[in-house]
Amino acid sequence: MKMSRKFKNKQKLGRTVCMIFALLLVFGIYLAWACSQRHNFSPDEGMRSRIVQYIYEHGKLPHGGDPEIRDEDWGISYAFNPILSYMISALFMKITSFFTTDEWALLISARMVNVLFGTASAYCIFKIGEALFKKGERVMFFFLCTLLPGAAILYTYINCDGLALFSSSFIIYMWVRAMNEGWTKKNSILLGVALSLCALSYYDAYGYALCSILFFVVSSLGYGKKKPDFKLMFKRGLLITAVVAVLAGWWFVRNYIIYDGDFLARKTMHEYAIKYAKPQFNPKNVTTFKDYPEANIISMLKYHAPGFKYRWVGMVVYGVVGIFGYNQIFLGKKVYYPYFALILVGLVFVIWKARDIFYLKREQVMLEKKINEEETVEQVLIRQKGIRPQGLFHLCLLLGMIIPNVLNLYYSYTSDYQPQGRYSMPMLVPMMYFVTMGYSRVADHFIKNQKLKQLCYYLVSIGTIVVALFLWARLLYPLYLQNYNGLH
Template identity: 35%
Template sequence: MKIKLNPYIKWGGMLLVFCLCIYGAYSISMGNAPDEEMRYQVPYFILEKGYLPYGNEEAIRNAIWGFSYAYTPYLPSLIAVGFMKLFSIFTTSQSLLLFSARLVSVFSGAFTWLICCKIGERLFKKQTQIVLFATLVCFLPQFIFLSSYLNNDSFAVMVSGFIIYLWIKGEQENWQYKDCVLLGVSIGLCALTYYNAYGFILCSIFFYGFSVRKKQMNWKEIWLRVGIIFISGFLVAGWFFIRNMILHSGDMLGMKTMYEDGQIFAMDPYKPTNRNTPKNLGLDFYTTFFGTYYAPINWFKNSYTSFIGVFGFMAYRLKDWVYSIYTIIFGAGLLSGIIFWIKNVKRNRTASWNLLLNLLLCIFIPIALSLYYSYMTDFQPQGRYVMAALIPLMIIITYGVSGISEFKVGRFNLQWLIIFLIGVYLILFGYAYWLVMIPSCLDNKSYLTPNMLNIIFEKY
């Protein structure tokens, strides 16, 4: 039975996340925002030139890496152009234009709270469980950091949440046509955002297939809905990949052409064939990730801690005890979540094998893609590369904590566990946000990087 979350909590929480993100967008300098300089060049080019760039436009091609982000999907940058155009009517300040571009991530972070509440209303039994789930997602320090500057990550998390919501709603309401349209649109938005989130496109196929099989729909109903989902997604995203195929000799994803550009234009140490990647060094998978060659970096530890919160260019870490508390919460919640989910499925309760398996797959795929990228292209263990796993992970953790909270230890009732965890989580976030993220990433001398300012004044 669907429950309704208190509207003051739903909208008040969204406003709080929005305020935290917008203050972060105002405070964080571009020099402490990974990848923002390269990503910002795309919307700035569109704003100044009035057309979409080719992938190898000299104005946006990075002098070090030899390629631009115009080859790969950049929907958040396209949306950023709208905010920049609006702000440019009233100001010529380069700082305000950057701030306006960041609003895409700010709104993505805020809307993610609302989407989590919508998911929770259909998935959990109590309001405290819904609030716990939304808190686990939106008050993860790294998520707020990513929602404070221009990137694809926070938008991808928001879209992934909407896809999961439509899975649940579609299965509960027998896949109404409007939900199929919305799922197709969401898949299209995902396709235009971030390759690391493409697991949700694949899992949408799996989830829908197993769902309609369980409901025993006839083939006409099944394929009609497939057609609606496909056409909706194609209308949203198809143009970008067709354009890539036309401009880049059939390279639909743009990855091959971007590699070739890097080989031609990058500085010698950064050319793809010259980089000290595990593949180029002749290391096998086990030696790369479990051997001694990269031992000082420790791929799994760095990816995990920066998924929780490491700010700037992997420069500003939290205290070790903070990561330990997160590990206890996440570890206990994930393990118990899987156990309770399996038990409830076997007892013929509302828990779904289909949803659990696809959530686990959506956690595994970004991790696998990040491992592959580190092995083949650039050994950079960073939590933002697996941020697409955030909502699926927190759904399972919330399910586990909710199951634990129904137990009693003697006369002591564990129902207060959820409220206690929300309090602990918010305290940890407050420490990370106010004492580490904001003061560390603030640069009173330069909001934009000097290099970005040189590009603007020299090329435009």
């Protein structure tokens, strides 16, 4: 018993050391990337940083239409959207200002918020992999999620996308904990915190709120057993709702007050765009695909817009792997093709095993000891029907993959044609989970040599690290050197 406990403690220590090393490595790469980009190198950082600067200077939250932060072209600001990430960036800038007011130092301190969100997301991903995958698989899953260039870049400049990715990883981690431990008070509170962060991040991550409702209701009721626990569902459901109301509700109440009942601020933002945007950007003068009677989603997907290298699907697919700058800097075939092949083949393998992965029904056969009429113990065979927890989990992950892409497509069709991979990025963890699972199922089927199997997983992991370092050394840092002063 003592030897067994000692061995388990040694294993736990080893996993902790590996986790710390992995998190430090990811943190170091994110920080290097963050320190090697001039101001406004990435999409709309200039517009976003005005909000951070406003909070830093005035010590209060801005109205979305304040002239100090409003964009001259579009007539609006990002302050109509949730700005939790910018609030924390302003706090970091204020702390930094006690030591220096150098503009570059203040910018890096503002970017540090997303670097930390990325590291926190990496922690959640590590714990997800630890619970769901074997040794080599979890390493590959971790680095595929954390070092995909299109995702990593979002953790290195001022935006709300980093918080959206972190909150989605956090939510999925809570699903995993609930599968293993049930809906304890701690897990319920943590899910409430994760959903609050999601609500205060970016709208493209809101699909995880819907998926969480589905997962929570079915799992808290006992996965469809004969005697569902409605008391637990209502008790924990109210607790989660209360946490979200306290931590995130204030933002929407504020919107309701200052924007005359517009709790999402979408209508008010549209009104400001009509009133202040330049003619070529004004919604009154800009036509979208939905404005054309003969146009539809298919015709939009076929359309090759001027200024874009590829059509909608091509730009999004390349953007998911990574397009830097303002959707202009492509990373090269040596980066794209290996990632495309890796992701596509992994997903094909999942489709091959789809019935096993997404099968929802469960019929569990179990032995239960009962006392009969003669007061002797006998074993009774019980057949228990219900829903497979893993099947429900995989269904929610699949929805978590689909919904951001649907929202991305809908936004381009109805509002502004912007085929960007970052709008689909909340699908990152589910996508890489299925990719890893695909390779795992096939490897278990065809590769019997365990060492060879582990070697393959480690080689892919090393490849992702090499690509991340290569992009810093050959792209980000040289571009930074061309703009050595950083802010001009």
